[in-house]
Each structure stands twice: as structure tokens, then as C-alpha cells.
Amino acid sequence: MAYKDEIILRDKDQNPIPQYFNSATGLYEPLEGSYGSNSFIERGRLVKDAFNGSTTVTKTYQNNMFGFGIVNDGTSDLTVIINGFNIVVKSGEAFDDLFDPFKTVTITGTSAFRAVVRQ
Numbered sequence: 001m002a003y004k005d006e007i008i009l010r011d012k013d014q015n016p017i018p019q020y021f022n023s024a025t026g027l028y029e030p031l032e033g034s035y036g037s038n039s040f041i042e043r044g045r046l047v048k049d050a051f052n053g054s055t056t057v058t059k060t061y062q063n064n065m066f067g068f069g070i071v072n073d074g075t076s077d078l079t080v081i082i083n084g085f086n087i088v089v090k091s092g093e094a095f096d097d098l099f100d101p102f103k104t105v106t107i108t109g110t111s112a113f114r115a116v117v118r119q
Helices: none
Strands: 019-022 027-030 047-053 057-072 078-082 085-089 094-108 113-118
Touching (some): 047 057, 057 078, 094 113
Antiparallel strands (some): 019 027, 057 094, 057 113, 078 085, 078 094
16 A cells, blocks of 8 residues: 555554654654664665676676675676676775665676675
8 A cells, every 4th residue: 555545653652653654564663773863774785696706797686786795805806787787897806885776786707706786
């Protein structure tokens, strides 16, 4: 259901409480945090896949991903392709950044690497 079709949450005195609409569940949920602030997880920070290799690989995900990091442990360049961006990672270098939502990442090259994909 849409947020406008759901009843907001209230405390025992029927006052509205701090809340947000969770589009995945279709319900309002309480905002809970520490020291009076909201608790949230920034997109692109939750690791959903970690892999390594030394050959060309394409990974495809069911859900949108937002973050990617890689370390080039080998002696030749690697190219990472996400959302049409071609990112060259030189030998001994690392790359880590956030992107618009993506579901596919391709790493091309013959250099050893370690990578993480984050949601």
C-alpha cells in the first residue's frame, strides 16, 4: 500500500510518534536512534558480496547496489565497468566509491584483485 493509505503510529496518549514509511513492508515504523537522533544506514555501506580473482568477471545482482571497492594486488591494470563508467585501477592501487543504483559490475584484466559490492 501507499503511505497515504496507512495509519500513522501513535503513543499511548494518541500523539504521533517519530516514524517513517517503509516502502518494502508498506507500514510506518518508529524512528529509533541514540541521543535524540535518527538511526540510518547510508546507501552503499552494507557489504553484500566479497570476491577475488585474477581474470575477467561479471557479477549481476537481483537488487540495486550502490557501493563498490577494489584493490589491485597484481602487476597490470584492471578496468571496472559500472553504469557505463570505465574505471582504470593501476597496479597496487585501490578504488572505493558510491554510484547511482547498479545491478552489474564487470572487472576486466589479468591482475589479482580483491573486491566488495555494497548495498
